[in-house]
Amino acid sequence: MRQAGLTEALSGLDALGRIWRRRGVFAIVAGAVLALAVAALVLLPVRYLATASVIIAEQEPGANTSAAWAQKVGDPADMESQLLVIRSPRLLRQIISSPGVAGAVVSECERGRLLGSTDACQRLKTDVGAFIDHVESRFSVASAGRSRVINISYQSGLPDVAQTLANALTQTFLEDQRTEGANSREVASSWLWQELKQLDQQLREADDKIQKFRRTKGLMRGANAPISSERLTSIGQQLSQAEAARAEAAARLQEIKSEQERGPTDAPSVLQSRTIADLKQQLTTVSAQLASAAGVLGPKHPSILALTREQASIQQRLVEEMQSIAASAQKAFDANTALVNSLKKQMETAKAEAGSATLDEASIESMVRDTEIKRQQYAELYKKASELETERRVLRGSTRLVSLAELPSKPFFPKKIPFLAAGMTLALIFGVGAALLADQLGARLISPPVPVTPEAPAQQVEAPAADEAPAIVPELAESVTAPETATPPPERSSHLPSVADVSILACLPRLKSLREMSALGAILQGHQPLAIPRVLRLASEDTDFQHALRDLVHELGLKRSARSQRIVVTSPDAGDGKTTTACALAEHLAAAGRRVLVVECDVSHPAFAEIMALPASPGWLGALERGTPLRDMILPTAHPSLDVLPIGATTGPVGDILDAISLDGLLAGLDGYDAVIVDTPLPSQRNDFLAGTDWAIVCVRSDRSLIEPAVVTVNRSRALGARDVGIVVTMTDVEHRSPPVVQTAPVAAYAGAG
Structure with missing residues (x-):
């Protein structure tokens, strides 16, 4: 047998016995407490509770999701901030102007005043401080568990007043959130449009300054580059061509002069002449005829003499043609040399002009770069201003309505079943306590302790009551017996x-x-x-x-x-x-x-x-x-x-x-x-x-x-x-x-x- 369970059972039975002995006290105290609970249930004023719900930290339409916004969603600090805003006197001052609120509060106040003047209730319509003191304690604002939903409740003895006040505060809070968001965006949008106007003026001035500088410095642009650069490029190309032509003419002239000294007319530049070729062909023909006739005729023959004269004439014409070619080559060389010298002078002038234009172009590039940066800034600000303007027009706020308060049909306080259950529990507790206290006081007054002398035998001492026995041994003799083989001890006087x-x-x-x-x-x-x-x-x-x-x-x-x-x-x-x-x-x-x-x-x-x-x-x-x-x-x-x-x-x-x-x-x-x-x-x-x-x-x-x-x-x-x-x-x-x-x-x- 287990001692702990047996001890608890005996203690419980002993407590029940003591309560039963004082059952009259138990019944009186329990009945009185239960009667007080019933009387309180009947006499306490009935109160109704109306609750409206809103959800906060929802992403607004048109707004880009950001890390700050994602951190804001579900943040307990943000939830607590919203709760404080709803409870703030600022919003309570605003709901007094909502339709039907002042009349509802006055009717609630007059219903609560069974006796006395109602002037104080009428003063609630005009006295904002008194109005706040009256409704502040009746409002309850709390978050729904771990969600982002906030419940706004109002307690009142009139169900329609509870509904009106709860909905009024809810609508005021939603409108305040929308107004605050719209105002902030309107201020930001106005500032952005002002900045855009200033940037536009600065861009116009910069463009005018750049064009004026170009005109002053002559920095006109050609097809692919500034005029000075394109001119320098063109002169450089012409100079290269002139120098090549001069070199070619010099080579021809030198070749012709060297061939003239040697006498033959086999120089490439000479052979290229058509006239020289024809004369040489004629000379060949005449020479062939002269050689053929010399074999038949004598040197004094008229035919031989005629052919000899014709041969000399052709050779003379050939020399003259060669001299003409040499003179033409000399002229070409002199012309190309003069062109090269002229182009070199133009090149030096173009280089000086291009160097000066480069410095001016660097200044122009710096001005153009600053202008481009302002143009990009202008484009970004214009885009942001347009987005803010769009958001301001379609904004509904980060707080959204979940549900408005319905007209309460059942009283919130007092509820009959929980109230009666609590009353019965208190009646039982007080009844048991009173019975045990009465039994303890009665035992002390009726049964004083009996002194025992040292010489008194143990049999004269009265055995203790059940509740005074040791915890380990109550009634164990009935449940545990010794083996039959054990020798029974002699009787003791314990x-x-x-x-x-x-x-x-x-x-x-x-x-x-x-x-x-x-x-x-x-x-x-x-x-x-x-x-x-x-x-x-x-x-x-x-x-x-x-x-x-x-x-x-x-x-x-x-x-x-x-x-x-x-x-x-x-x-x-x-x-x-x-x-x-x-x-x-x-x-x-x-x-x-x-x-x-x-x-x-x-x-x-x-x-x-x-x-x-x-x-x-x-x-x-x-x-x-x-x-x-x-x-x-x-x-x-x-x-x-x-x-x-x-x-x-x-x-x-x-x-x-x-x-x-x-x-x-x-x-x-x-x-x-x-x-x-x-x-x-x-x-x-x-x-x-x-x-x-x-x-x-x-x-x-x-x-x-x-x-x-x-x-x-x-x-x-x-x-x-x-x-x-x-x-x-x-x-x-x-x-x-x-x-x-x-x-x-x-x-x-x-x-x-x-």
Whole structure:
């Protein structure tokens, strides 16, 4: 069975029982609260809510998408800015001039004034400040979730007034957005047209200046270039041709002169003449005839003489023709030389004019470049001005209407079902609180605590109520039973319930150090483990813990026993408070004047050397290894009545040392003590380990959810030979601890126990 679920169930049943006992108080308080809720539902004025919606940051028609605009879409800062604009008094001043708004607000004000004059309501038509104060608190403007939609709502007792005011503010906001966008574009457009006008004037002046400069400098342009450049090019071409012709004439003249000196007429320039060719042909013919006739006729023959004269005439004509050709070549050479000289002079003049024109052209180019830049700027500004003018004419604003407010048909406040549900919830809460408070006050007034003397037997103490039982043990005896083979223990006089036929001897409270930390630290202290030395110090100062130890001493019968008793303290798991309980019980008995010996047998977790600040010692393990008496290994503590036998250490393997010994044999010879307290886990194989012990105390934490390990440990203790077995619940809450059954001793008696 799980402890946590059972504890919650019992606590719930106990609370229901207390409410049932005070059901009259519950009914009265719950009925009164519910009646107040119904009365409020009937008497509270009904209010209607009308809501209109707009969406913001939509791209405007004709506007180019930019990075700034894309960043603006859905920006929370932009949404908050729009919300502030809608709530601004500027827009509230504007809606007063909307049709029907002033009359609607006046009618709303007059309906709310059941008594008194209505002059203040009539003043809302003219007093803008009073109008804003009246409607500002009734408007609610908020964004719809994470969207770009803004809801504009107005609350009023009249549904038509709520609709009118919500739509008026919505329309005013939309118109304000359109007007603001149009005005900004109109200002920008006007500035652009003014700039365009100035640029146009500057362009005209620049063009006039360029043309005037061209005329002044004579920088007229030809087909492909300025006149000076084209003229220089033409003269250069003519000069090249003249120089080529002169060179050719010089070559011909030189050739003719050289041929004249040699005599032959085979020069190429001479042979090119048609006349020379004909004369040479005639000369050849006559020479052939003369040679033919000379073979037949004598030298004085008339035919020979005639042919000789004709031959001489042809040769004379040939010489004269050659001289004519030479004279013609000389004239051609002289003419070409004169042309070359003339063209060179013109070239020098053209070069000077072209150089001067180049500087002027550079100035002209600079002026033309500046003019072209202004023309481009003019074109861009003209395009932008045209776009702004178009946008201004078609602009509808970045805010668009989603829906206007409809006439509300159902009241917004109060709503019957949620109002009644809240009233019933409050009635139930106040009723339960009143019933529990009445039961608590009644219990304090009717049942005062009964004092108990130290000598009173435990049977005379009345068992605590169900809500005062420890958290770990309510009704566990009914659900968990011991095996049939276990020997039933003798009846005990404990006032606490039992587990597996084993009495719960005491409930040790959880210790907290509240004086050394802040309030927050004190709250968190219950969730932080404390070191055992600190726990023992706190236990010696904690009155509740000392009361629990007195209960334990009483249940163990240590005060009534005159002989030495052996008490074994064990636990199902580590961390259940076994070592703390053993040391605290030993210090408590020593503080009461009893001689106590504490024996450490926890091989896995030895801690006595640190807890008691003991010097290094071989302990009983070293004594068994060396064969020395165990009494020589006992160490005294700061308290004269408390001695310790630590476990010590050995050079050999420890292993399952507890399976090889029995406590009766180990503690033999350790006489002279009123109580011997052994801190040990249970071995797994030794069946007589607890033989000769008077008590086996099983420590169980109160916050353990399972009780089965505790039952197994109890049955194992009985099987190992324990005479009496009891349970000590550790780390319980103070409110669950049973009332003390013995008289408290002075706190000063425990000053040396920690």
